[in-house]
Amino acid sequence: xxxxxxxxxxxxxxxxxxxxxxxxxxxxxxxxxxxxxxxxxxxxxxxxxxxxxxxxxxxxxxxxxxxxxxxxxxxxxxxxxxxxxxxxxxxxxxxxxxxxxxxxxxxxxxxxxxxxxxxxxxxxxxxxxxxxxxxxxxxxxxxxxxxxxxxxxxxxxxxxxxxxxxxxxxxxxxxxxxxxxxxxxxxxxxxxxxxxxxxxxxxxxxxxxxxxxxxxxxxxxxxxxxxxxxxxxxxxxxxxxxxxxxxxxxxxxxxxxxxxxxxxxxxxxx
Numbered sequence: 001x002x003x004x005x006x007x008x009x010x011x012x013x014x015x016x017x018x019x020x021x022x023x024x025x026x027x028x029x030x031x032x033x034x035x036x037x038x039x040x041x042x043x044x045x046x047x048x049x050x051x052x053x054x055x056x057x058x059x060x061x062x063x064x065x066x067x068x069x070x071x072x073x074x075x076x077x078x079x080x081x082x083x084x085x086x087x088x089x090x091x092x093x094x095x096x097x098x099x100x101x102x103x104x105x106x107x108x109x110x111x112x113x114x115x116x117x118x119x120x121x122x123x124x125x126x127x128x129x130x131x132x133x134x135x136x137x138x139x140x141x142x143x144x145x146x147x148x149x150x151x152x153x154x155x156x157x158x159x160x161x162x163x164x165x166x167x168x169x170x171x172x173x174x175x176x177x178x179x180x181x182x183x184x185x186x187x188x189x190x191x192x193x194x195x196x197x198x199x200x201x202x203x204x205x206x207x208x209x210x211x212x213x214x215x216x217x218x219x220x221x222x223x224x225x226x227x228x229x230x231x232x233x234x235x236x237x238x239x240x241x242x243x244x245x246x247x248x249x250x251x252x253x254x255x256x257x258x259x260x261x262x263x264x265x266x267x268x269x270x
Contacts, residue, residue: 042168052172127228134167152179191216196238219261221260
């Protein structure tokens, strides 16, 4: 292993951990060389188990033979940057990661066709920009058996550092890709019926028996503030709502996704 002792955060090798923006890490012009940052031993192990390729590690000195030891054994000949706790604590949020950060290569994403081929329940994320919500949706999708996730370009990147952390590595477990085509393509070319999660006068309660009869269903989730655009709701095959009590009008999109995934996956199995 190549252990590199750093005494300043200006060390050029750690730019990826503390100075590059998310856009620079993602490298939109050359996504094949883009990277992302995974935080905490548990999340890094999930990524490694899923086949993600590490390129550099940053950890406190004490973790080289502690929390990072098993990770180092799995990472091969990559640079391992290390320094004392006082220095590394200057990195935003560093003390929340149990002292281990790993830079990893972005994967080649599956195609829309590959996502849809054997799937029965998909999630479509439309315009969700909060990293915490993206991470939470992925965690619910993984836990509740959603087969794949499609994300419109106006949504947050699932490999955003905070989204990865909030998901507890679930972004590595559920197949996902960007949906650059209109959502209707799922109905017209891939044999899915779409269900928009929205509050409208003609929406159906989410436990309506019609959903259990659909072999292939794509659940569309909208932005945190305004929900789904009118045109998305209009073009959906169904509109569904989660019944509310005590005059509460709606749930946060992350909470709503968990309810929707549970009900619509469970309903299919019954």
